[in-house]
Amino acid sequence: MKVYLGTVSGNSYKLRILLSLLKAPHEVVIIDMPNKQHKSAEFMKINPRGEVPAIEDDGKVIWDSAACLVYLARKFGGEQWLPTDAAGMAEVMQWVALAATEIQCGLQYARRGVTQGRWTLGSLEDGQKFGRVALDICEARLANNDWLALGRPTIAEPACFPYIETAPEAKVALEPYPAIIKWMERCKKLPGWAAR
Amino acid sequence: MKVYLGTVSGNSYKLRILLSLLKAPHEVVIIDMPNKQHKSAEFMKINPRGEVPAIEDDGKVIWDSAACLVYLARKFGGEQWLPTDAAGMAEVMQWVALAATEIQCGLQYARRGVTQGRWTLGSLEDGQKFGRVALDICEARLANNDWLALGRPTIAEPACFPYIETAPEAKVALEPYPAIIKWMERCKKLPGWAAR
Secondary structure (H helix, E strand, C coil), X not given: CEEEEXXXXXXXXXXXXXXXXXXXXXXXXXXXXXXCHHHCHHHHHHCCCCCCCEEEECCEEEECHHHHHHHHHHHHCCCCCCCCCHHHHXXXXXXXXXXXXXXHHHHHHHHHHHHHCCCCCCCHXXXXXXXXXXXXXXXXXHCCCCCCCCCXXXXXXXXXXXXXXXXXXXXXXXXXXXXXXXXXXXXXXXXXXXXX | CEEEEECCCHHHHHHHHHHHHHCCCCEEEEECCCCCHHHCHHHHHHCCCCCXXXXXXXXXXXXXXXXXXXXXXXXXXXXXXXXXXXXXXXXXXXXXXXXXXXXHHHHHHHHHHHHHCCCCCCCHHHHHHHHHHHHHHHHHHHCCCCCCCCCCCCCHHHHHHHHHHCHHHHCCCCCCCHHHHHHHHHHHCCCCCCCC
16 A cells, blocks of 8 residues: 655645554655645546545555545544444544544644645635634533544544644634543554654 | 424535435424524534534434534435445445535535625635636536436435535536536436436
8 A cells, every 4th residue: 555645744644643543554755845745747647636544455546534534543543533323423423524624624734824825715815714613612522432433433533633732823823612622632652653 | 203404505406315215204494594493502512513404313413414414324324325334334424525615615615605695704716716626526427427426316415406506606517517517417217316
């Protein structure tokens, strides 16, 4: 299994976390993002979206970080990280969806604007406001629960963690979210959790 | 099973399509979006995100349109609409993810800006550009395939269809995407496909 990861990609970090938690055997292919290798014709044949991460396994390619988390969880994680019953799977996927909209398009795009000067969708203020919707929902959930879904660690954790952790780089302070800060500490203590 | 739908919501339309395809027994609760019922304290207890759709079933609430599609597919659709093997599920979920990012935050937010004057993330041009990334990927896929994933209809169809269909309202013409236009016609001919 080949895993295409970026040199500076929080979406790639999501996969590194889960690969490490699951001890999944894999070969890493690093894509040189500062030199735009992810937009090269060669890589676009692998992922037409021109983004990392992507997984190539058994002659099949999966792109999108959420889909890659699903792939790894189903292939290596049994029912633990993404169960297949309707209610369990849907509860996990609602947090994975939050990671793809408010967290990615809000917190991450605001951060990328600040750190790289690339503004994909709107201003810093737009991204901060959109991202805070996610932080409010996570804070409310984590005030009374150790984990985002199902009372245990699931792929919701690697999906949501990376761009919440870097929210301060989008000039969104995490101090108003004490339950999130404690949750991040719990995540980091999971056996096998990968460092950024 | 209660399904909370909006009066003017493409994300609610995604669920209407799948509920109809699956002939899933349910009770509809209409949320009055023009009067901001989705942001009311009462509804925010059901969905802290303040959005439709949401599903309440067996004392459990699922919010987020993608998570709701997952719930319905797993509860009523067997392996057909969302299979549980790693490769099959991940292939479906990559299109569901595209619906949550480029299609939702690009095409839909651009459309909402044009039609309602609400600009969540960036300008019309930002949204159009982001949305066209999704249209290009879908067009390339559908040029050689009848369906987005797995060679058969899956939840990728109801996930992606609604805000692709309304792309012209975001001033994104669909004529440059002939394979997408043919795919939309195929979708509409599926037995049970719901009209907008």
